[in-house]
Amino acid sequence: MENSLNGLEVVYEKVETLTDAPMHYCPGCGHGVVHRVIMEVIQEMGITEDTIGVAPVGCSVFAYNYMNIDMQEAAHGRATAAATGVKRVLPEKYVFTYQGDGDLAAIGTGETIHTVNRGENILMVFVNNGVYGMTGGQMAPTTLAGMKTTTSPFGRDTATMGSPLRITELIAHLPGAYYVTRQSVHSAPAVRKLKKAIQQSFEYQKLKQGTCFIEVVANCPSGWKMTPVESNKWLVENMFPMYPPGDIKVPKPPAANN
Amino acid sequence: MPDEFTHNITQKIMGSIEGNSETKLMKGNEALAEAALRAGMQAYFGYPITPQSEILEYLIIHGPKRGSVVLQAESEVAAINMVYGAAGAGARVMISSSSPGISLMQEGISYIAAAELPCVIVNIQRGGPGLGTIQPAQADYFQAVKGGGHGDYRLIVLAPNSVQEMADFMFDGFRLTEQYRIPVMILSDGALGQMMEKVTLAPAGSLPHSAKPWATVGKPPTREHNFITSLHIEPERMEEINIHLQKKYQDVQKEVKFELHNTDDADIVLVAFGLSARICEKVMDLAREKGIRAGLIRPITLYPFPSEIIAQIAETAAAFLTVEMNAGQMVEDVRLAVNGRKPVFFKGRMGGMIPTPEEVLAELESIVEHKLMHA
Numbered sequence: 001m002e003n004s005l006n007g008l009e010v011v012y013e014k015v016e017t018l019t020d021a022p023m024h025y026c027p028g029c030g031h032g033v034v035h036r037v038i039m040e041v042i043q044e045m046g047i048t049e050d051t052i053g054v055a056p057v058g059c060s061v062f063a064y065n066y067m068n069i070d071m072q073e074a075a076h077g078r079a080t081a082a083a084t085g086v087k088r089v090l091p092e093k094y095v096f097t098y099q100g101d102g103d104l105a106a107i108g109t110g111e112t113i114h115t116v117n118r119g120e121n122i123l124m125v126f127v128n129n130g131v132y133g134m135t136g137g138q139m140a141p142t143t144l145a146g147m148k149t150t151t152s153p154f155g156r157d158t159a160t161m162g163s164p165l166r167i168t169e170l171i172a173h174l175p176g177a178y179y180v181t182r183q184s185v186h187s188a189p190a191v192r193k194l195k196k197a198i199q200q201s202f203e204y205q206k207l208k209q210g211t212c213f214i215e216v217v218a219n220c221p222s223g224w225k226m227t228p229v230e231s232n233k234w235l236v237e238n239m240f241p242m243y244p245p246g247d248i249k250v251p252k253p254p255a256a257n258n
Numbered sequence: 259m260p261d262e263f264t265h266n267i268t269q270k271i272m273g274s275i276e277g278n279s280e281t282k283l284m285k286g287n288e289a290l291a292e293a294a295l296r297a298g299m300q301a302y303f304g305y306p307i308t309p310q311s312e313i314l315e316y317l318i319i320h321g322p323k324r325g326s327v328v329l330q331a332e333s334e335v336a337a338i339n340m341v342y343g344a345a346g347a348g349a350r351v352m353i354s355s356s357s358p359g360i361s362l363m364q365e366g367i368s369y370i371a372a373a374e375l376p377c378v379i380v381n382i383q384r385g386g387p388g389l390g391t392i393q394p395a396q397a398d399y400f401q402a403v404k405g406g407g408h409g410d411y412r413l414i415v416l417a418p419n420s421v422q423e424m425a426d427f428m429f430d431g432f433r434l435t436e437q438y439r440i441p442v443m444i445l446s447d448g449a450l451g452q453m454m455e456k457v458t459l460a461p462a463g464s465l466p467h468s469a470k471p472w473a474t475v476g477k478p479p480t481r482e483h484n485f486i487t488s489l490h491i492e493p494e495r496m497e498e499i500n501i502h503l504q505k506k507y508q509d510v511q512k513e514v515k516f517e518l519h520n521t522d523d524a525d526i527v528l529v530a531f532g533l534s535a536r537i538c539e540k541v542m543d544l545a546r547e548k549g550i551r552a553g554l555i556r557p558i559t560l561y562p563f564p565s566e567i568i569a570q571i572a573e574t575a576a577a578f579l580t581v582e583m584n585a586g587q588m589v590e591d592v593r594l595a596v597n598g599r600k601p602v603f604f605k606g607r608m609g610g611m612i613p614t615p616e617e618v619l620a621e622l623e624s625i626v627e628h629k630l631m632h633a
């Protein structure tokens with residue numbers, strides 16, 4: 001691609017792994033950013049021809065309209081089952097899922113645990129925005145204690161509605177989990193770190209050592225009823241104490257005598 | 259897990275038949291599983307449930323070394339969605355279960371039908387409703403032929419009545435599902451799954467794989483990206499998709515298959531599928547010995563349903579007796595086909611009970627005796 005244009009330098013452009021379709025996401029939503037970094041990594045690694053993505057029902061149900069790679073849209077909660085089907089018949093390909101918290105930690109909890117427990121060699125990208133975005137901001141398993149949603153209008157009452165579920169810590173205990181990390185998209189440095197984690201995960205996938213799992217703590221301005229700026233501030237102050245960013249499980253470096 | 263005994267038996271069978279066509283004594287479930295491998299199956303996903311667990315047990319031994327993925331899923335819900343993924347990636351895929359497990363799969367089957375993914379779904383039916391019994395039944399007829407899950411879709415439904423057909427229909431199933439991109443269901447039952455009979459297995463490799471340019475296998479620079487979806491948010495588009503599906507269901511009508519026995523001169527015609535049809539062959543013979551001119555129509559495809567031939571026979575026969583192992587399900591389709599021209603009677607046993615030829619014969623005789631037939 002041309003690097004200079006009438007003496008002007010191109011410092012950023014859309015990757016070919018994204019289509020030209022305008023995204024339907026709300027202004028300031030984290031989904032668009034996560035889409036972009038995954039697609040950047042795929043383009044930069046040159047693995048478009050070898051990658052299949054699976055996005056289930058949720059705000060990102062139309063991911064296949066934006067991600068210019070082969071994609072499957074899965075039923076609500078079943079992305080990792082579908083991804084297992086893809087990966088088992090195409091074991092040399094890169095496979096990733098892109099799931100919301102309702103999908104991965106409520107209706108699809110069984111699939112989540114068993115996919116990781118089998119150590120499926122896939123990458124699971126888990127966008128945790130603390131609500132059911134697509135259906136209009138209902139309570140999710142990750143909704144914070146006391147947090148108001150349309151189905152916890154007086155705030156999540158942990159005595160009757162359960163506590164926020166840290167599913168990432170939970171699956172990190174499973175032997176099939178190879179690399180487990182929690183990242184976010186609220187700032188430019190955070191986005192850069194997320195991108196590194198995604199690249200690392202695709203590199204790991206080649207090793208066939210188990211599941212890579214990236215939780216992305218993301219804002220949902222519409223669901224949280226805030227402006228994008230407010231939502232990012234709220235994320236740092238309220239989501240991070242419950243969902244602190246950082247690596248949770250990293251592969252052991254190979255032994256010196258190996 | 260198969261015990262050592264069954265394991266040794268299957269090893270012995272396999273040692274002698276791999277690679278060519280051969281006649282053996284086999285259990286229905288195992289014949290079906292062996293035929294699936296010979297028909298070029300590339301992936302199987304299952305979950306244990308009686309009376310079909312032998313399929314998973316057989317395949318976990320023989321599948322992987324003959325090039326098929328075989329995976330025990332954490333549930334039927336996961337299993338059917340694994341089928342979605344693998345079929346979407348272009349593999350020749352099969353899944354099996356029994357009634358409660360098939361109920362659990364319905365959302366996934368609806369997605370598969372909508373996304374037009376080829377696959378074969380095997381239902382070794384047991385008696386219900388609920389947890390029911392592990393004894394054979396035909397009570398999932400409605401679920402199989404009318405759609406089963408949400409939305410306007412159909413499956414191609416094949417009803418075997420022997421161990422031989424359990425094997426043969428795997429080949430037919432893969433051929434049909436790949437040709438029409440409509441999921442195929444093999445609607446069998448616990449008796450056919452469990453019984454042992456002589457079976458001739460077709461040689462491996464006799465069903466070629468056709469190109470699947472729509473599959474998600476990784477996007478080369480030379481084509482647009484492929485995606486598998488059942489989402490069409492604009493109702494105008496969703497209706498177009500429905501029209502397209504309905505057109506395929508019209509096209510598939512030409513694949514209708516049935517068997518006729520003595521229908522030419524029959525006064526009273528039995529209609530039955532699967533195991534019930536075998537019982538009705540006996541009933542027909544017993545009736546003929548008694549001088550009653552009985553015939554038998556055996557639908558082999560339950561969808562498409564052989565309505566036309568039933569309508570034709572309604573011109574000459576005086577009455578019909580539908581026999582099923584349920585409370586009366588296929589009889590509704592027989593009545594639609596007969597369309598009031600002749601009386602259609604029903605005899606059924608439910609909840610895992612198998613009708614005896616004698617009790618069906620008694621029903622048939624009482625219809626004749628009471629002159630309930632319209633000449």
Ligand SMILES: Cc1ncc(C[n+]2csc(CCOP(=O)(O)OP(=O)(O)O)c2C)c(N)n1
Pocket residue numbers: 057058059060076099100101102103104127129131132133134135140
């Ligand atoms: C079986 C089933 N139940 C419910 C729904 C409705 N539904 C669609 S998306 C969704 C929740 C999505 O929330 P999440 O997974 O957190 O993703 P987000 O939209 O927040 O990105 C629900 C409940 C559905 N499509 N299918």
